Amino acid sequence: MFSKSCKYAIRAVLYLAIHSDAEHKLGVKDVAEALDVPGPFLAKLLQQLSRHHLISSTKGPNGGFYLSETNARANLRGVVESIDGPEVFSSCILGLPVCSSQNPCPLHSRAQLYRQGLLELVEDQTIKEVAERVERQELKI
Amino acid sequence: MFSKSCKYAIRAVLYLAIHSDAEHKLGVKDVAEALDVPGPFLAKLLQQLSRHHLISSTKGPNGGFYLSETNARANLRGVVESIDGPEVFSSCILGLPVCSSQNPCPLHSRAQLYRQGLLELVEDQTIKEVAERVERQELKI
DNA sequence: CTATAAAAAGATAAAAAACTCTTTTAATCT
DNA sequence: AGATTAAAAGAGTTTTTTATCTTTTTATAG
Numbered sequence: 001m002f003s004k005s006c007k008y009a010i011r012a013v014l015y016l017a018i019h020s021d022a023e024h025k026l027g028v029k030d031v032a033e034a035l036d037v038p039g040p041f042l043a044k045l046l047q048q049l050s051r052h053h054l055i056s057s058t059k060g061p062n063g064g065f066y067l068s069e070t071n072a073r074a075n076l077r078g079v080v081e082s083i084d085g086p087e088v089f090s091s092c093i094l095g096l097p098v099c100s101s102q103n104p105c106p107l108h109s110r111a112q113l114y115r116q117g118l119l120e121l122v123e124d125q126t127i128k129e130v131a132e133r134v135e136r137q138e139l140k141i
Numbered sequence: 142m143f144s145k146s147c148k149y150a151i152r153a154v155l156y157l158a159i160h161s162d163a164e165h166k167l168g169v170k171d172v173a174e175a176l177d178v179p180g181p182f183l184a185k186l187l188q189q190l191s192r193h194h195l196i197s198s199t200k201g202p203n204g205g206f207y208l209s210e211t212n213a214r215a216n217l218r219g220v221v222e223s224i225d226g227p228e229v230f231s232s233c234i235l236g237l238p239v240c241s242s243q244n245p246c247p248l249h250s251r252a253q254l255y256r257q258g259l260l261e262l263v264e265d266q267t268i269k270e271v272a273e274r275v276e277r278q279e280l281k282i
Numbered sequence: 283c284t285a286t287a288a289a290a291a292g293a294t295a296a297a298a299a300a301c302t303c304t305t306t307t308a309a310t311c312t
Numbered sequence: 313a314g315a316t317t318a319a320a321a322g323a324g325t326t327t328t329t330t331a332t333c334t335t336t337t338t339a340t341a342g
Contacts, residue, residue, distance in 0.1 A: 001229075008236075011235055014247060038300080039301095041300065047320060051320090058308090058310095060308060061316065061317045062318090063317070094152055094282075095143075095148040096282075104280065107271075113258040113261070114259045114262055115258075121252060139246065140246065145329080145330070168288065168289090179330080179332080180331095182331045184290090191289085199340095201289080202287045204289065205288070206289085286339100288339085290338090291335080292334080293333085294333075294334095297330070302323100303325090305322075308320090310315100310316085311314105312313105
């Protein structure tokens, strides 16, 4: 469903939500090791998220990545769209160039249901909320 | 969501459901041109589906691919599983190696909803039914 | 039984995604 | 100001997915 990159990105954002803030920034290495994902690759993803203002970062000593309060109040949709592109939520499930309610593919109407589920998945709770749930229930990222 | 291969496969199966039967077999080229997908690549996919008995084929003059009555009474789940693997319907949405109701990832419970939608999409109608709808409503494949 | 048509199989090539390494830039601390 | 730290940026490399080409097998028709 989501690309590998996107999965890494979501997990990294949740990790930052739990373990970082403006006073406690984390280096790429910290996050990469904690999540067991390739460091230099994750760096690229975090840079991309940072450029899109979905996470925050500063350079230099004591620099690193972190989630600002504002970042944490957003939901995961932006993260997904930033990495996999906005079309993951709208593109035709059969890959047809044109597919809409007007001109639907054979699976269009049913695909809407699953699409809705997907949107709710990333939209109906903030990153902070997900992160708090992870802490409360001691979930693994 | 589905790989490109899988999208081609679904469309090809629907095309066969509409335009072929045991007496009217189609060559790879016919299908590839009708769907505007790369011929040799589609050939591989059709061979794979044939090996898994999801579509039928015969060699030689007047040979080709077609859907038997039995093939057409199945649903699309087998097609998807044959190409993209069965795990598309069960693997963790965050890519975690272990993720279950016992040991859920942060998005697990909500992901179930979308997963359910996906399964219904491919399971709750037969290929024949989808194909008939395509004909009735003149849908594009 | 021979020629032919079409799928099956195998081997190869191109494109995209995933991953790595090196250099540059910008903060901070002494 | 100079040294240092860590992100940003750029330039590769590897792996996987997508696509192509060639040869082999098998069924049919003449």
